[in-house]
Amino acid sequence: MRKVDPKVEEAVETLNMKDGPSRRKLLSGTGLVSATAAASALLAACSSGPSTASAAKDTVGNFPKTPKWQYWFVNHVYSNPFFVPTQYGFQDAAALLGIPTPKWGGSAATSSVPEMVSFLNTAIAAKAAGIATTVISATGFTAPVKKAMDTGIPVVSYNADGTVNSKGVPDIGTNRSSPGDIVIFIATPGTGNIQPRYDGAAAVLQPLGYTVHEQATGAATSGESAAENGYILAHKSIKGAFAVDAGSTQFLGPVLAKNGLAGKIPAGGFDLTPGTLTAIKSGQLDFTIDQNPYLQGFLPTLYLYLYSLSGGLLSPPNTDTGLTFVTKDTVSAYQVSSRFEGSTTQEKLIPRSGPINNPPATTST
Numbered sequence: 001m002r003k004v005d006p007k008v009e010e011a012v013e014t015l016n017m018k019d020g021p022s023r024r025k026l027l028s029g030t031g032l033v034s035a036t037a038a039a040s041a042l043l044a045a046c047s048s049g050p051s052t053a054s055a056a057k058d059t060v061g062n063f064p065k066t067p068k069w070q071y072w073f074v075n076h077v078y079s080n081p082f083f084v085p086t087q088y089g090f091q092d093a094a095a096l097l098g099i100p101t102p103k104w105g106g107s108a109a110t111s112s113v114p115e116m117v118s119f120l121n122t123a124i125a126a127k128a129a130g131i132a133t134t135v136i137s138a139t140g141f142t143a144p145v146k147k148a149m150d151t152g153i154p155v156v157s158y159n160a161d162g163t164v165n166s167k168g169v170p171d172i173g174t175n176r177s178s179p180g181d182i183v184i185f186i187a188t189p190g191t192g193n194i195q196p197r198y199d200g201a202a203a204v205l206q207p208l209g210y211t212v213h214e215q216a217t218g219a220a221t222s223g224e225s226a227a228e229n230g231y232i233l234a235h236k237s238i239k240g241a242f243a244v245d246a247g248s249t250q251f252l253g254p255v256l257a258k259n260g261l262a263g264k265i266p267a268g269g270f271d272l273t274p275g276t277l278t279a280i281k282s283g284q285l286d287f288t289i290d291q292n293p294y295l296q297g298f299l300p301t302l303y304l305y306l307y308s309l310s311g312g313l314l315s316p317p318n319t320d321t322g323l324t325f326v327t328k329d330t331v332s333a334y335q336v337s338s339r340f341e342g343s344t345t346q347e348k349l350i351p352r353s354g355p356i357n358n359p360p361a362t363t364s365t
Contacts, residue, residue, distance in 0.1 A: 063309060069129035071102040071304050073297070074120045076111040076136050076160075076193065077219060078104060082246035082271050082293055084342030086159075089297025090132075092339075092347075097305050102132070110219045111188045113140040120144045123153075130154045130304035135162035136191040154307045156316045158296045160193030179209030180239035185228055185248040185269075187219050197244035197270070210239065217248045225251040232259045243269035246276070249288060253279025272326065272334055272341055280331045291322030294340045 073090060075083060090102045103123070107115040113136065121144055123131050131148055135141050135157045148155050182205055184198050202212040215231050217224040224247045232241070232255055241256060243249040249269025253276070256262040268287035269276065279285040303316035326334055333352070337344045 068100050069308050070100050071130045071301060072123035072128045073102050073104050074116050074133035075106040076134050077109050078106050079108045081273055085294040085340055086297035088339050089294040090301045093298045093301035102301055111136060111191050113137050117144050124148050128153055129308055132156050132158050132300035134159045134193055136160050136193045138162045156300050156303055158300050162192045182210045182240045183213045183215050183238050185215050185217050185243040187217050187245045187247055189216050194244045221247040224248055228255045240266040246271035246273050250275035253284030257284050277331055277335050280328055288326050290324040290326050295321040
């Protein structure tokens with residue numbers, strides 16, 4: 001018996017070749033005198049039976065072959081740059097699972113519940129395999145979600161779940177100063193995705209003696225800078241300025257700098273748009289909060305896939321994808337070009353080294 005190249009034995013096991021003539025011939029070493037010959041024999045053995053490569057295309061990992069489930073994402077500002085990494089997240093999840101890229105739509109920039117419901121109903125009519133939606137109204141999505149569930153379509157929420165609570169007490173991470181006026185900018189007051197942030201901050205600040213003002217900036221980013229500048233011009237004695245959404249936050253730093261307040265009062269907000277990161281780096285803002293929009297695309301797709309795969313036995317878990325504070329000390333890592341933050345389409349490994357000095361995101365799973 002001729003000696004079998006070790007790579008042959010390794011490949012036979014890796015390919016999980018079942019006992020049969022091809023496997024026995026390879027392991028006996030018949031006709032194999034070199035690694036090159038072994039590789040050729042392996043290819044021939046694979047092609048003589050069901051194609052391993054073909055089988056790999058039909059399954060993912062150890063999962064069985066599945067239908068090409070088409071999922072839908074319904075969003076309240078789907079053209080907003082905050083949700084670019086969300087789209088990359090569901091694209092990557094779909095590619096990993098071998099299913100079609102989820103459909104994306106809803107309200108382009110105005111947080112219009114009717115527009116979102118219309119797109120949601122389109123998904124229902126198209127017999128979507130599952131729907132992921134932001135629920136920015138406590139009641140506006142009750143009927144269409146029930147309609148979807150009644151027809152057997154699973155629905156999960158992401159980013160906002162429709163809960164508006166005026167008694168929340170989150171830590172907004174601000175530096176305390178003497179009581180006075182605080183302004184909190186908000187794109188669309190009353191919506192379930194960002195109103196709870198204002199309510200929670202106000203619940204902390206008001207008992208400490210601050211007067212908290214809620215100032216709308218509008219859902220369209222093109223008008224938010226002017227809205228903030230107009231307010232700051234008329235209220236330069238404020239003790240702090242904050243924002244609860246991506247658009248309002250990205251303009252806040254430059255507006256404060258324009259009015260001579262940058263670095264002089266506590267300031268911060270939410271999300272990781274390039275303008276916000278630059279403002280933190282330059283000291284115009286103290287912090288921003290990373291809520292991981294990439295995971296908001298990746299995880300709902302994964303959860304809907306597992307729900308479909310298990311016949312409904314694996315219910316989507318309640319998952320909190322964030323609360324990570326980004327400050328001047330940690331912002332540099334976020335400014336590296338990354339698909340995970342939406343700054344590039346390129347798939348690449350991002351190496352890291354050194355101590356982990358940023359607190360981990362919270363999660364309820």
